[in-house]
Amino acid sequence: MKKGAAAPFFVLVYGQMNTSGKDQKRMQELKYLAGYSEQVTGQVQRLIAEQRLGEVLLKRFPSAHEIKTDKALYDFTVELKNQFLRKTPPLSKVVFDSKINVIHHALGLHTFISRVQGSKLKAKNEIRIGVVFKTAPMEFLRMIVAHELAHLKEKDHNKAFYSLCEHIEPDYHQLEFDLRLYLTHLDLIGPLY
Numbered sequence: 001m002k003k004g005a006a007a008p009f010f011v012l013v014y015g016q017m018n019t020s021g022k023d024q025k026r027m028q029e030l031k032y033l034a035g036y037s038e039q040v041t042g043q044v045q046r047l048i049a050e051q052r053l054g055e056v057l058l059k060r061f062p063s064a065h066e067i068k069t070d071k072a073l074y075d076f077t078v079e080l081k082n083q084f085l086r087k088t089p090p091l092s093k094v095v096f097d098s099k100i101n102v103i104h105h106a107l108g109l110h111t112f113i114s115r116v117q118g119s120k121l122k123a124k125n126e127i128r129i130g131v132v133f134k135t136a137p138m139e140f141l142r143m144i145v146a147h148e149l150a151h152l153k154e155k156d157h158n159k160a161f162y163s164l165c166e167h168i169e170p171d172y173h174q175l176e177f178d179l180r181l182y183l184t185h186l187d188l189i190g191p192l193y
């Protein structure tokens with residue numbers, strides 16, 4: 001966490017999976033927090049009921065980033081890649097994509113497009129970021145870009161993959177949880193910025 005940043009309202013606790021039947025209704029209401037314990041979802045429900053979810057989020061993430069174009073997104077991504085994954089093949093394209101549903105594939109989408117060039121099959125590395133990240137705090141954009149960059153080396157969401165995510169963004173897991181709160185706000189209340 002950066003110096004001066006507000007302390008997280010929630011601290012993500014691992015292994016708090018709860019899939020019992022009586023949680024079904026709650027999980028439907030908080031679709032971005034499906035799988036979290038009743039303790040966590042209950043706290044979020046309370047914040048929503050007290051109309052305080054936005055306030056809590058704004059305290060931690062006061063403003064949205066300024067990366068609004070695909071060109072700016074590409075430059076931002078390449079800079080992170082050069083810093084942490086210099087040896088991976090170059091990125092051919094990085095874009096905001098309005099067709100990406102953020103729930104799909106754990107919030108992002110990485111594509112390997114195969115192109116036939118003569119007799120050789122060439123893999124083309126593209127990163128597509130859900131358009132919801134266009135208006136979002138810098139921390140969330142950085143987190144999702146870290147996620148997609150980690151896929152350059154690890155296709156699956158395994159332990160090595162998450163280690164890479166944390167290598168690029170040390171606060172990765174907390175930010176993913178905060179992002180879920182943010183998406184809950186967008187879904188149930190509306191835009192934050």
Ligand SMILES: [Zn+2]
Nearest residue numbers: 105106108151
């Ligand atoms: Zn992924």
